[in-house]
Amino acid sequence: MKNQPGNSSDVSSEVSHGGTKEEVGRVAVPSVASGEGAAPNAPSGSQSPLGALGTTRPTHKPPAPTRNSVTTILSDGSRPFLFPADTRGRFTIARRIVALLLIAFYLALPWIKINGYPAVFLDVAERRFHLFGITAAAQDLWLLFFVITGLGFSLFLVTALLGRIWCGWACPHTVFLDHVYRRIERWIEGDAVKRRALDAAPFTPLKITKRIVKHAAYIVVSAAIMHLFLAYFVSLPEVWSMMSHAPFAHWSAFAFMAISTAILYFNFAWFREQLCIVICPYGRIQSALIDDHSLVIGYDVARGEPRGKAHASAGLPAVGLAKAGHCIDCFRCVHVCPTGIDIRQGLQMECVGCTACIDACNEVMTRIKRPRGLIRYDSQAAFSGSRTRWLRPRTILYSVLLLIGASVATWALSTVHSASFGVTRMTGAPYIVDATSVRNQFLVRIVNKRNEPARFTVRVSGTPQGANSIGFDNAVEVGALGELVQPLIIQQSRDGYAGPFRFEVHVADEAQSFDLKRAVDFLGPEARLLKEESQ
Numbered sequence: 221m222k223n224q225p226g227n228s229s230d231v232s233s234e235v236s237h238g239g240t241k242e243e244v245g246r247v248a249v250p251s252v253a254s255g256e257g258a259a260p261n262a263p264s265g266s267q268s269p270l271g272a273l274g275t276t277r278p279t280h281k282p283p284a285p286t287r288n289s290v291t292t293i294l295s296d297g298s299r300p301f302l303f304p305a306d307t308r309g310r311f312t313i314a315r316r317i318v319a320l321l322l323i324a325f326y327l328a329l330p331w332i333k334i335n336g337y338p339a340v341f342l343d344v345a346e347r348r349f350h351l352f353g354i355t356a357a358a359q360d361l362w363l364l365f366f367v368i369t370g371l372g373f374s375l376f377l378v379t380a381l382l383g384r385i386w387c388g389w390a391c392p393h394t395v396f397l398d399h400v401y402r403r404i405e406r407w408i409e410g411d412a413v414k415r416r417a418l419d420a421a422p423f424t425p426l427k428i429t430k431r432i433v434k435h436a437a438y439i440v441v442s443a444a445i446m447h448l449f450l451a452y453f454v455s456l457p458e459v460w461s462m463m464s465h466a467p468f469a470h471w472s473a474f475a476f477m478a479i480s481t482a483i484l485y486f487n488f489a490w491f492r493e494q495l496c497i498v499i500c501p502y503g504r505i506q507s508a509l510i511d512d513h514s515l516v517i518g519y520d521v522a523r524g525e526p527r528g529k530a531h532a533s534a535g536l537p538a539v540g541l542a543k544a545g546h547c548i549d550c551f552r553c554v555h556v557c558p559t560g561i562d563i564r565q566g567l568q569m570e571c572v573g574c575t576a577c578i579d580a581c582n583e584v585m586t587r588i589k590r591p592r593g594l595i596r597y598d599s600q601a602a603f604s605g606s607r608t609r610w611l612r613p614r615t616i617l618y619s620v621l622l623l624i625g626a627s628v629a630t631w632a633l634s635t636v637h638s639a640s641f642g643v644t645r646m647t648g649a650p651y652i653v654d655a656t657s658v659r660n661q662f663l664v665r666i667v668n669k670r671n672e673p674a675r676f677t678v679r680v681s682g683t684p685q686g687a688n689s690i691g692f693d694n695a696v697e698v699g700a701l702g703e704l705v706q707p708l709i710i711q712q713s714r715d716g717y718a719g720p721f722r723f724e725v726h727v728a729d730e731a732q733s734f735d736l737k738r739a740v741d742f743l744g745p746e747a748r749l750l751k752e753e754s755q
Protein backbone atom coordinates (compact mmCIF):
# COMPACT_ATOMS: atom_id res chain seq x y z
CA MET A 221 0.00 0.00 0.00
CA LYS A 222 1.30 3.40 -0.80
CA ASN A 223 2.01 6.17 1.63
CA GLN A 224 3.53 3.98 4.24
CA PRO A 225 6.95 4.96 5.35
CA GLY A 226 9.43 2.27 4.70
CA ASN A 227 7.74 0.51 1.83
CA SER A 228 7.71 1.35 -1.79
CA SER A 229 5.79 4.44 -0.97
CA ASP A 230 8.65 6.73 -0.37
CA VAL A 231 6.43 9.18 -2.12
CA SER A 232 4.39 9.57 1.01
CA SER A 233 7.23 10.96 3.02
CA GLU A 234 8.21 13.07 0.08
CA VAL A 235 4.73 14.40 -0.23
CA SER A 236 4.38 14.97 3.46
CA HIS A 237 7.49 17.10 3.35
CA GLY A 238 6.52 18.87 0.27
CA GLY A 239 7.04 16.01 -2.13
CA THR A 240 9.21 15.62 -5.14
CA LYS A 241 6.59 14.54 -7.59
CA GLU A 242 6.44 17.93 -9.15
CA GLU A 243 10.16 18.12 -9.46
CA VAL A 244 10.17 14.79 -11.22
CA GLY A 245 7.55 16.15 -13.53
CA ARG A 246 9.65 19.10 -14.28
CA VAL A 247 12.61 16.89 -14.88
CA ALA A 248 10.65 14.84 -17.35
CA VAL A 249 9.38 17.74 -19.40
CA PRO A 250 11.60 20.65 -18.68
CA SER A 251 10.21 23.12 -21.13
CA VAL A 252 6.65 21.91 -21.08
CA ALA A 253 5.51 22.81 -17.65
CA SER A 254 6.26 26.44 -17.76
CA GLY A 255 6.38 28.65 -14.73
CA GLU A 256 6.19 26.41 -11.73
CA GLY A 257 6.62 23.40 -13.88
CA ALA A 258 9.70 24.56 -15.68
CA ALA A 259 12.93 23.27 -14.28
CA PRO A 260 16.17 21.98 -15.64
CA ASN A 261 16.39 18.32 -16.38
CA ALA A 262 18.18 17.48 -13.23
CA PRO A 263 19.53 14.13 -12.18
CA SER A 264 18.85 12.72 -8.79
CA GLY A 265 20.20 14.88 -6.05
CA SER A 266 20.72 17.93 -8.22
CA GLN A 267 20.05 21.51 -7.23
CA SER A 268 16.33 21.89 -7.59
CA PRO A 269 14.37 25.09 -8.01
CA LEU A 270 14.27 25.10 -4.24
CA GLY A 271 17.85 26.14 -4.43
CA ALA A 272 16.52 29.64 -4.78
CA LEU A 273 16.01 29.49 -1.04
CA GLY A 274 19.32 27.80 -0.53
CA THR A 275 17.92 24.32 -0.11
CA THR A 276 19.28 21.40 -2.05
CA ARG A 277 16.68 18.71 -2.33
CA PRO A 278 17.09 15.33 -3.95
CA THR A 279 14.89 14.56 -6.92
CA HIS A 280 13.99 10.98 -7.65
CA LYS A 281 11.02 9.41 -9.28
CA PRO A 282 8.30 8.53 -6.77
CA PRO A 283 6.09 5.54 -7.31
CA ALA A 284 2.81 6.64 -8.75
CA PRO A 285 -0.13 7.08 -6.40
CA THR A 286 -2.22 3.95 -6.27
CA ARG A 287 -5.93 3.41 -6.19
CA ASN A 288 -5.69 1.37 -3.02
CA SER A 289 -5.17 4.26 -0.65
CA VAL A 290 -5.75 7.95 -0.32
CA THR A 291 -2.67 10.02 -1.13
CA THR A 292 -3.41 12.59 1.53
CA ILE A 293 -4.10 10.20 4.40
CA LEU A 294 -1.14 8.18 5.55
CA SER A 295 -1.42 4.83 7.24
CA ASP A 296 -0.58 6.44 10.61
CA GLY A 297 -3.47 8.85 10.16
CA SER A 298 -1.30 11.87 9.42
CA ARG A 299 -2.04 14.06 6.49
CA PRO A 300 0.58 15.31 4.02
CA PHE A 301 -0.16 18.84 2.87
CA LEU A 302 -0.33 19.16 -0.90
CA PHE A 303 1.09 21.98 -2.97
CA PRO A 304 -0.78 21.64 -6.26
CA ALA A 305 0.86 23.51 -9.11
CA ASP A 306 -0.97 26.21 -11.02
CA THR A 307 -2.47 25.51 -14.40
CA ARG A 308 -3.16 27.64 -17.42
CA GLY A 309 -5.61 26.85 -20.13
CA ARG A 310 -9.14 27.31 -21.29
CA PHE A 311 -10.72 25.25 -18.52
CA THR A 312 -8.80 27.19 -15.88
CA ILE A 313 -10.01 30.45 -17.41
CA ALA A 314 -13.58 29.23 -17.82
CA ARG A 315 -13.72 27.95 -14.24
CA ARG A 316 -12.37 31.24 -12.95
CA ILE A 317 -15.01 33.20 -14.84
CA VAL A 318 -17.76 30.92 -13.53
CA ALA A 319 -16.37 31.20 -10.00
CA LEU A 320 -16.23 34.99 -10.11
CA LEU A 321 -19.80 35.13 -11.40
CA LEU A 322 -20.93 32.79 -8.63
CA ILE A 323 -19.11 34.78 -5.94
CA ALA A 324 -20.68 37.98 -7.30
CA PHE A 325 -24.06 36.22 -7.18
CA TYR A 326 -23.57 35.09 -3.55
CA LEU A 327 -22.48 38.61 -2.60
CA ALA A 328 -25.35 40.30 -4.41
CA LEU A 329 -28.25 38.20 -3.11
CA PRO A 330 -28.67 40.00 0.23
CA TRP A 331 -28.56 43.37 -1.59
CA ILE A 332 -31.08 42.62 -4.33
CA LYS A 333 -34.62 43.47 -3.22
CA ILE A 334 -37.65 41.69 -4.66
CA ASN A 335 -41.09 42.66 -3.34
CA GLY A 336 -39.40 44.64 -0.60
CA TYR A 337 -37.23 41.79 0.68
CA PRO A 338 -33.71 40.55 -0.09
CA ALA A 339 -33.76 37.97 -2.90
CA VAL A 340 -32.84 35.29 -0.35
CA PHE A 341 -33.77 36.07 3.24
CA LEU A 342 -34.29 33.18 5.64
CA ASP A 343 -35.81 35.16 8.50
CA VAL A 344 -35.57 32.51 11.21
CA ALA A 345 -36.52 34.89 14.03
CA GLU A 346 -39.86 35.73 12.39
CA ARG A 347 -40.21 32.29 10.81
CA ARG A 348 -40.60 33.85 7.35
CA PHE A 349 -38.59 32.71 4.34
CA HIS A 350 -38.26 35.01 1.35
CA LEU A 351 -37.00 33.37 -1.82
CA PHE A 352 -36.87 35.42 -5.01
CA GLY A 353 -40.15 37.22 -4.33
CA ILE A 354 -41.96 34.30 -2.74
CA THR A 355 -42.66 34.57 0.98
CA ALA A 356 -43.25 31.39 2.93
CA ALA A 357 -44.23 31.24 6.60
CA ALA A 358 -43.55 28.45 9.06
CA GLN A 359 -46.78 26.73 8.01
CA ASP A 360 -45.53 26.66 4.41
CA LEU A 361 -42.49 24.60 5.35
CA TRP A 362 -43.99 21.58 3.64
CA LEU A 363 -42.75 23.26 0.46
CA LEU A 364 -39.24 22.40 1.61
CA PHE A 365 -40.02 18.80 0.75
CA PHE A 366 -40.41 19.75 -2.91
CA VAL A 367 -37.40 22.04 -2.86
CA ILE A 368 -35.14 19.39 -1.34
CA THR A 369 -36.40 16.50 -3.48
CA GLY A 370 -36.22 18.76 -6.57
CA LEU A 371 -32.61 19.64 -5.81
CA GLY A 372 -31.87 15.98 -5.11
CA PHE A 373 -33.28 14.75 -8.43
CA SER A 374 -31.57 17.60 -10.30
CA LEU A 375 -28.27 16.59 -8.77
CA PHE A 376 -28.92 12.92 -9.59
CA LEU A 377 -29.66 13.76 -13.21
CA VAL A 378 -26.76 16.17 -13.63
CA THR A 379 -24.39 13.66 -12.05
CA ALA A 380 -25.63 10.77 -14.19
CA LEU A 381 -25.07 12.90 -17.29
CA LEU A 382 -22.10 15.10 -16.41
CA GLY A 383 -20.38 13.42 -13.48
CA ARG A 384 -18.87 15.74 -10.86
CA ILE A 385 -19.50 18.92 -12.80
CA TRP A 386 -21.02 20.43 -9.66
CA CYS A 387 -17.90 19.70 -7.57
CA GLY A 388 -15.46 21.16 -10.05
CA TRP A 389 -17.40 24.19 -11.20
CA ALA A 390 -20.07 25.33 -8.77
CA CYS A 391 -19.65 23.88 -5.28
CA PRO A 392 -19.05 26.84 -2.91
CA HIS A 393 -16.25 24.87 -1.25
CA THR A 394 -14.36 24.55 -4.55
CA VAL A 395 -15.23 28.05 -5.65
CA PHE A 396 -13.86 29.69 -2.51
CA LEU A 397 -10.93 27.31 -2.06
CA ASP A 398 -9.61 27.44 -5.62
CA HIS A 399 -10.48 31.00 -6.52
CA VAL A 400 -10.11 32.88 -3.26
CA TYR A 401 -7.98 31.10 -0.66
CA ARG A 402 -5.49 29.46 -3.03
CA ARG A 403 -5.19 32.77 -4.88
CA ILE A 404 -4.35 34.56 -1.64
CA GLU A 405 -1.83 31.85 -0.86
CA ARG A 406 -0.23 32.22 -4.25
CA TRP A 407 -0.04 36.00 -4.04
CA ILE A 408 1.67 35.87 -0.67
CA GLU A 409 3.82 32.75 -0.84
CA GLY A 410 4.36 32.30 -4.55
CA ASP A 411 3.92 29.31 -6.81
CA ALA A 412 3.87 25.66 -5.71
CA VAL A 413 7.64 25.33 -5.72
CA LYS A 414 8.10 28.39 -3.53
CA ARG A 415 5.27 27.36 -1.24
CA ARG A 416 6.75 23.93 -0.73
CA ALA A 417 10.19 25.40 -0.16
CA LEU A 418 8.80 27.88 2.33
CA ASP A 419 7.00 25.07 4.11
CA ALA A 420 10.21 23.05 4.40
CA ALA A 421 12.38 26.02 5.36
CA PRO A 422 13.17 26.86 8.97
CA PHE A 423 11.28 29.71 10.54
CA THR A 424 12.96 32.94 9.53
CA PRO A 425 11.58 36.49 9.86
CA LEU A 426 10.51 36.29 6.20
CA LYS A 427 8.69 32.99 6.63
CA ILE A 428 7.01 34.15 9.82
CA THR A 429 5.91 37.40 8.17
CA LYS A 430 4.48 35.58 5.15
CA ARG A 431 2.64 33.10 7.32
CA ILE A 432 1.16 35.83 9.54
CA VAL A 433 0.04 37.85 6.53
CA LYS A 434 -1.47 34.79 4.85
CA HIS A 435 -3.37 33.57 7.87
CA ALA A 436 -4.53 37.09 8.74
CA ALA A 437 -5.89 37.38 5.19
CA TYR A 438 -7.60 33.99 5.57
CA ILE A 439 -9.24 35.10 8.82
CA VAL A 440 -10.42 38.40 7.34
CA VAL A 441 -11.88 36.66 4.30
CA SER A 442 -13.50 33.95 6.44
CA ALA A 443 -15.07 36.60 8.70
CA ALA A 444 -16.32 38.53 5.66
CA ILE A 445 -17.88 35.39 4.17
CA MET A 446 -19.57 34.52 7.47
CA HIS A 447 -20.92 38.07 7.90
CA LEU A 448 -22.40 37.81 4.44
CA PHE A 449 -23.77 34.38 5.29
CA LEU A 450 -25.37 35.81 8.44
CA ALA A 451 -27.02 38.49 6.29
CA TYR A 452 -28.98 35.71 4.58
CA PHE A 453 -30.63 35.07 7.97
CA VAL A 454 -30.91 38.48 9.60
CA SER A 455 -30.62 40.93 6.64
CA LEU A 456 -27.76 43.30 5.88
CA PRO A 457 -29.02 46.27 7.94
CA GLU A 458 -29.27 44.00 10.98
CA VAL A 459 -25.74 42.66 10.42
CA TRP A 460 -24.52 46.23 10.10
CA SER A 461 -26.34 47.20 13.28
CA MET A 462 -24.80 44.24 15.13
CA MET A 463 -21.36 45.20 13.90
CA SER A 464 -21.78 48.71 15.20
CA HIS A 465 -22.61 47.48 18.72
CA ALA A 466 -20.49 45.74 21.31
CA PRO A 467 -20.29 41.94 20.86
CA PHE A 468 -22.14 41.23 24.15
CA ALA A 469 -25.16 43.18 22.83
CA HIS A 470 -25.67 40.28 20.41
CA TRP A 471 -23.66 37.62 22.11
CA SER A 472 -25.39 34.65 20.41
CA ALA A 473 -24.86 36.13 16.94
CA PHE A 474 -21.31 37.03 17.90
CA ALA A 475 -20.63 33.50 19.15
CA PHE A 476 -22.10 32.05 15.96
CA MET A 477 -19.94 34.38 13.91
CA ALA A 478 -16.75 33.65 15.84
CA ILE A 479 -17.22 29.86 15.78
CA SER A 480 -18.28 29.68 12.15
CA THR A 481 -15.40 31.94 11.09
CA ALA A 482 -13.00 29.66 12.95
CA ILE A 483 -14.48 26.58 11.23
CA LEU A 484 -14.29 28.24 7.83
CA TYR A 485 -10.72 29.34 8.44
CA PHE A 486 -9.72 25.84 9.57
CA ASN A 487 -11.35 24.30 6.52
CA PHE A 488 -9.80 26.59 3.93
CA ALA A 489 -6.43 27.05 5.58
CA TRP A 490 -5.73 23.42 6.36
CA PHE A 491 -8.50 20.87 5.89
CA ARG A 492 -9.14 21.66 2.21
CA GLU A 493 -9.44 18.59 -0.02
CA GLN A 494 -10.14 16.41 3.03
CA LEU A 495 -13.66 17.82 3.14
CA CYS A 496 -14.32 16.44 -0.36
CA ILE A 497 -12.61 13.14 0.35
CA VAL A 498 -13.84 12.20 3.80
CA ILE A 499 -16.83 14.37 4.73
CA CYS A 500 -18.92 15.41 1.74
CA PRO A 501 -21.74 12.86 1.29
CA TYR A 502 -22.16 13.81 -2.36
CA GLY A 503 -18.58 12.75 -3.03
CA ARG A 504 -19.22 9.42 -1.32
CA ILE A 505 -22.24 8.48 -3.44
CA GLN A 506 -20.64 9.21 -6.79
CA SER A 507 -20.11 5.59 -7.65
CA ALA A 508 -23.84 4.95 -7.22
CA LEU A 509 -24.85 7.87 -9.41
CA ILE A 510 -22.59 7.55 -12.42
CA ASP A 511 -22.09 4.76 -14.91
CA ASP A 512 -19.89 4.10 -17.92
CA HIS A 513 -21.76 6.67 -20.00
CA SER A 514 -21.51 9.58 -17.57
CA LEU A 515 -19.16 12.38 -18.53
CA VAL A 516 -16.02 12.23 -16.41
CA ILE A 517 -12.50 13.54 -16.57
CA GLY A 518 -10.38 10.65 -17.69
CA TYR A 519 -7.17 9.57 -19.32
CA ASP A 520 -7.19 8.00 -22.77
CA VAL A 521 -5.30 4.79 -22.05
CA ALA A 522 -5.44 3.58 -25.64
CA ARG A 523 -3.76 6.75 -26.80
CA GLY A 524 -1.45 7.36 -23.89
CA GLU A 525 0.04 3.90 -23.29
CA PRO A 526 2.71 2.65 -23.31
CA ARG A 527 4.21 5.74 -21.84
CA GLY A 528 7.24 7.26 -23.48
CA LYS A 529 9.88 9.68 -22.34
CA ALA A 530 10.41 13.29 -23.22
CA HIS A 531 13.48 14.09 -25.17
CA ALA A 532 15.44 16.29 -22.84
CA SER A 533 16.59 18.88 -25.32
CA ALA A 534 13.71 19.14 -27.73
CA GLY A 535 10.85 18.24 -25.50
CA LEU A 536 9.70 15.65 -27.97
CA PRO A 537 9.10 11.94 -27.46
CA ALA A 538 12.41 10.18 -27.43
CA VAL A 539 13.87 8.38 -30.41
CA GLY A 540 12.93 4.74 -30.60
CA LEU A 541 9.50 5.30 -29.20
CA ALA A 542 7.64 5.22 -32.46
CA LYS A 543 5.18 2.84 -30.89
CA ALA A 544 5.05 4.68 -27.64
CA GLY A 545 1.83 6.26 -26.53
CA HIS A 546 1.41 9.97 -26.19
CA CYS A 547 1.88 10.11 -22.44
CA ILE A 548 5.47 11.04 -21.67
CA ASP A 549 5.08 10.22 -17.99
CA CYS A 550 5.90 13.77 -16.96
CA PHE A 551 3.64 13.63 -13.91
CA ARG A 552 2.42 17.12 -14.66
CA CYS A 553 -1.19 15.94 -14.32
CA VAL A 554 -0.39 14.57 -10.87
CA HIS A 555 1.39 17.71 -9.70
CA VAL A 556 -1.55 19.97 -10.44
CA CYS A 557 -4.09 17.66 -8.83
CA PRO A 558 -5.48 19.23 -5.64
CA THR A 559 -6.35 15.79 -4.24
CA GLY A 560 -3.02 14.18 -5.11
CA ILE A 561 -4.27 11.41 -7.39
CA ASP A 562 -2.99 10.10 -10.68
CA ILE A 563 -5.89 10.24 -13.10
CA ARG A 564 -4.07 7.81 -15.40
CA GLN A 565 -4.99 5.05 -12.98
CA GLY A 566 -8.64 5.49 -13.83
CA LEU A 567 -11.64 7.15 -12.29
CA GLN A 568 -11.24 7.66 -8.56
CA MET A 569 -13.52 8.90 -5.84
CA GLU A 570 -11.04 11.61 -4.86
CA CYS A 571 -11.32 13.28 -8.28
CA VAL A 572 -13.35 16.45 -7.78
CA GLY A 573 -13.53 17.21 -11.49
CA CYS A 574 -11.48 20.39 -11.21
CA THR A 575 -10.15 20.07 -14.81
CA ALA A 576 -6.61 21.05 -13.72
CA CYS A 577 -5.14 17.85 -15.17
CA ILE A 578 -6.86 18.51 -18.52
CA ASP A 579 -5.23 21.91 -18.90
CA ALA A 580 -1.92 20.60 -17.56
CA CYS A 581 -1.79 17.72 -20.03
CA ASN A 582 -3.03 19.86 -22.91
CA GLU A 583 -0.14 22.20 -22.26
CA VAL A 584 2.23 19.23 -22.39
CA MET A 585 0.66 17.87 -25.58
CA THR A 586 0.89 21.26 -27.25
CA ARG A 587 4.56 21.51 -26.41
CA ILE A 588 5.39 18.05 -27.71
CA LYS A 589 3.20 18.58 -30.79
CA ARG A 590 0.65 15.92 -30.02
CA PRO A 591 -3.12 16.31 -30.24
CA ARG A 592 -4.64 17.75 -27.10
CA GLY A 593 -7.19 15.79 -25.13
CA LEU A 594 -5.12 12.90 -23.81
CA ILE A 595 -6.87 13.78 -20.55
CA ARG A 596 -10.32 15.13 -21.29
CA TYR A 597 -14.00 15.17 -20.51
CA ASP A 598 -15.48 11.98 -21.94
CA SER A 599 -17.40 8.93 -20.83
CA GLN A 600 -15.66 5.78 -19.75
CA ALA A 601 -17.48 4.03 -22.60
CA ALA A 602 -15.93 6.46 -25.07
CA PHE A 603 -12.50 5.98 -23.53
CA SER A 604 -12.94 2.25 -24.21
CA GLY A 605 -13.92 2.86 -27.82
CA SER A 606 -17.72 2.65 -27.51
CA ARG A 607 -20.34 5.28 -28.14
CA THR A 608 -21.63 7.40 -25.25
CA ARG A 609 -25.34 6.85 -24.64
CA TRP A 610 -27.03 9.88 -23.13
CA LEU A 611 -30.46 8.25 -23.02
CA ARG A 612 -30.23 5.49 -20.47
CA PRO A 613 -32.72 4.00 -18.01
CA ARG A 614 -31.30 6.00 -15.11
CA THR A 615 -31.23 9.33 -16.96
CA ILE A 616 -34.79 8.74 -18.20
CA LEU A 617 -35.95 7.81 -14.70
CA TYR A 618 -34.25 10.82 -13.09
CA SER A 619 -35.70 13.11 -15.81
CA VAL A 620 -39.23 11.80 -15.25
CA LEU A 621 -38.92 12.15 -11.48
CA LEU A 622 -37.48 15.64 -11.90
CA LEU A 623 -40.31 16.61 -14.25
CA ILE A 624 -42.95 15.35 -11.85
CA GLY A 625 -41.21 17.05 -8.93
CA ALA A 626 -40.86 20.34 -10.83
CA SER A 627 -44.54 20.29 -11.84
CA VAL A 628 -45.72 19.64 -8.30
CA ALA A 629 -43.29 22.25 -6.93
CA THR A 630 -44.57 24.82 -9.43
CA TRP A 631 -48.13 24.13 -8.37
CA ALA A 632 -47.15 24.23 -4.69
CA LEU A 633 -45.35 27.55 -5.10
CA SER A 634 -48.35 29.01 -6.90
CA THR A 635 -50.38 28.36 -3.75
CA VAL A 636 -48.07 30.48 -1.61
CA HIS A 637 -49.27 34.05 -1.01
CA SER A 638 -48.24 36.95 1.17
CA ALA A 639 -50.87 35.88 3.70
CA SER A 640 -52.24 32.62 4.99
CA PHE A 641 -55.16 31.77 7.19
CA GLY A 642 -56.76 28.90 9.05
CA VAL A 643 -60.20 28.23 10.53
CA THR A 644 -60.57 26.16 13.69
CA ARG A 645 -63.67 25.28 15.67
CA MET A 646 -63.83 26.87 19.11
CA THR A 647 -63.36 24.49 21.99
CA GLY A 648 -66.48 23.30 23.82
CA ALA A 649 -69.76 22.16 22.29
CA PRO A 650 -69.52 21.75 18.49
CA TYR A 651 -72.81 23.59 18.04
CA ILE A 652 -75.27 25.59 20.10
CA VAL A 653 -79.03 25.41 19.68
CA ASP A 654 -81.25 28.10 21.17
CA ALA A 655 -84.86 29.12 20.70
CA THR A 656 -84.32 30.68 17.28
CA SER A 657 -81.10 29.33 15.74
CA VAL A 658 -78.33 26.77 15.46
CA ARG A 659 -74.84 28.29 15.89
CA ASN A 660 -71.27 27.19 15.17
CA GLN A 661 -68.35 29.21 16.52
CA PHE A 662 -64.94 29.32 14.87
CA LEU A 663 -61.64 31.11 15.23
CA VAL A 664 -60.14 32.60 12.09
CA ARG A 665 -56.36 33.09 12.22
CA ILE A 666 -54.87 35.37 9.56
CA VAL A 667 -51.08 35.57 9.14
CA ASN A 668 -49.59 38.56 7.36
CA LYS A 669 -46.22 37.52 5.89
CA ARG A 670 -45.25 40.99 4.71
CA ASN A 671 -43.25 43.39 6.81
CA GLU A 672 -45.88 46.11 6.47
CA PRO A 673 -49.48 46.21 7.76
CA ALA A 674 -52.13 44.82 5.42
CA ARG A 675 -55.94 44.86 5.37
CA PHE A 676 -57.97 41.76 4.64
CA THR A 677 -61.63 41.06 3.96
CA VAL A 678 -63.23 37.87 5.25
CA ARG A 679 -66.44 36.48 3.80
CA VAL A 680 -68.32 33.18 3.73
CA SER A 681 -69.99 31.46 0.80
CA GLY A 682 -71.99 28.31 0.27
CA THR A 683 -74.19 28.74 3.32
CA PRO A 684 -77.88 27.85 2.89
CA GLN A 685 -80.75 30.31 2.89
CA GLY A 686 -81.33 31.83 6.30
CA ALA A 687 -77.71 31.56 7.48
CA ASN A 688 -75.63 34.56 8.35
CA SER A 689 -72.10 35.20 9.59
CA ILE A 690 -71.04 37.43 12.46
CA GLY A 691 -67.57 38.72 13.21
CA PHE A 692 -66.08 40.12 10.03
CA ASP A 693 -68.44 42.85 8.89
CA ASN A 694 -65.54 45.14 7.99
CA ALA A 695 -62.04 44.62 6.67
CA VAL A 696 -59.48 43.85 9.35
CA GLU A 697 -55.92 45.09 9.62
CA VAL A 698 -53.04 42.79 10.49
CA GLY A 699 -49.72 44.28 11.54
CA ALA A 700 -46.42 43.73 9.75
CA LEU A 701 -45.37 40.06 10.02
CA GLY A 702 -48.20 39.71 12.51
CA GLU A 703 -51.24 37.59 12.93
CA LEU A 704 -54.81 38.15 13.99
CA VAL A 705 -57.17 35.66 15.62
CA GLN A 706 -60.83 36.62 15.64
CA PRO A 707 -64.10 34.70 16.21
CA LEU A 708 -66.43 33.91 13.33
CA ILE A 709 -69.94 32.79 14.15
CA ILE A 710 -72.21 31.11 11.60
CA GLN A 711 -75.83 31.23 12.59
CA GLN A 712 -78.64 29.31 10.90
CA SER A 713 -82.31 29.96 11.76
CA ARG A 714 -84.13 26.97 13.21
CA ASP A 715 -86.82 27.31 10.55
CA GLY A 716 -84.38 27.12 7.68
CA TYR A 717 -82.13 24.46 9.26
CA ALA A 718 -81.98 21.31 7.13
CA GLY A 719 -79.05 19.55 8.80
CA PRO A 720 -75.23 19.91 8.78
CA PHE A 721 -73.72 21.52 5.69
CA ARG A 722 -70.37 22.57 4.27
CA PHE A 723 -69.49 26.17 3.45
CA GLU A 724 -66.35 28.15 2.55
CA VAL A 725 -64.51 30.94 4.27
CA HIS A 726 -62.63 33.38 2.01
CA VAL A 727 -59.82 35.76 2.89
CA ALA A 728 -58.64 38.31 0.33
CA ASP A 729 -56.33 41.27 0.50
CA GLU A 730 -57.81 44.66 -0.19
CA ALA A 731 -56.31 44.76 -3.67
CA GLN A 732 -57.99 41.41 -4.38
CA SER A 733 -54.63 40.06 -5.60
CA PHE A 734 -55.53 36.71 -4.06
CA ASP A 735 -58.58 35.00 -2.63
CA LEU A 736 -57.74 32.20 -0.24
CA LYS A 737 -60.48 29.79 0.78
CA ARG A 738 -61.03 26.99 3.28
CA ALA A 739 -63.89 24.50 3.34
CA VAL A 740 -65.53 24.25 6.77
CA ASP A 741 -68.27 21.97 8.12
CA PHE A 742 -71.27 23.42 9.94
CA LEU A 743 -72.36 20.89 12.55
CA GLY A 744 -75.77 20.52 14.16
CA PRO A 745 -78.42 18.05 15.25
CA GLU A 746 -80.47 15.98 12.84
CA ALA A 747 -83.00 18.32 11.22
CA ARG A 748 -85.86 15.85 11.92
CA LEU A 749 -85.08 15.75 15.66
CA LEU A 750 -84.85 19.54 15.84
CA LYS A 751 -88.24 19.89 14.16
CA GLU A 752 -89.84 17.34 16.50
CA GLU A 753 -88.40 19.20 19.48
CA SER A 754 -89.89 22.49 18.20
CA GLN A 755 -93.41 21.05 17.87
Ligand code: SF4
Nearest residue numbers: 547548550551553581
Ligand atom coordinates in the same frame (compact mmCIF):
# COMPACT_ATOMS: atom_id res chain seq x y z
S1 SF4 B 1 -1.09 12.28 -18.96
FE1 SF4 B 1 -0.20 14.15 -19.83
S2 SF4 B 1 0.39 15.40 -18.08
FE2 SF4 B 1 0.01 13.34 -17.31
S3 SF4 B 1 2.02 12.37 -17.33
FE3 SF4 B 1 1.10 11.87 -19.28
S4 SF4 B 1 1.75 13.49 -20.63
FE4 SF4 B 1 2.21 14.20 -18.60
Ligand code: SF4
Nearest residue numbers: 557571572574575577
Ligand atom coordinates in the same frame (compact mmCIF):
# COMPACT_ATOMS: atom_id res chain seq x y z
S1 SF4 C 1 -7.73 14.05 -11.32
FE1 SF4 C 1 -7.76 15.94 -12.52
S2 SF4 C 1 -9.86 16.67 -12.42
FE2 SF4 C 1 -9.62 15.12 -10.82
S3 SF4 C 1 -9.15 16.32 -9.00
FE3 SF4 C 1 -7.18 15.69 -9.90
S4 SF4 C 1 -6.63 17.40 -11.25
FE4 SF4 C 1 -8.77 17.67 -10.73
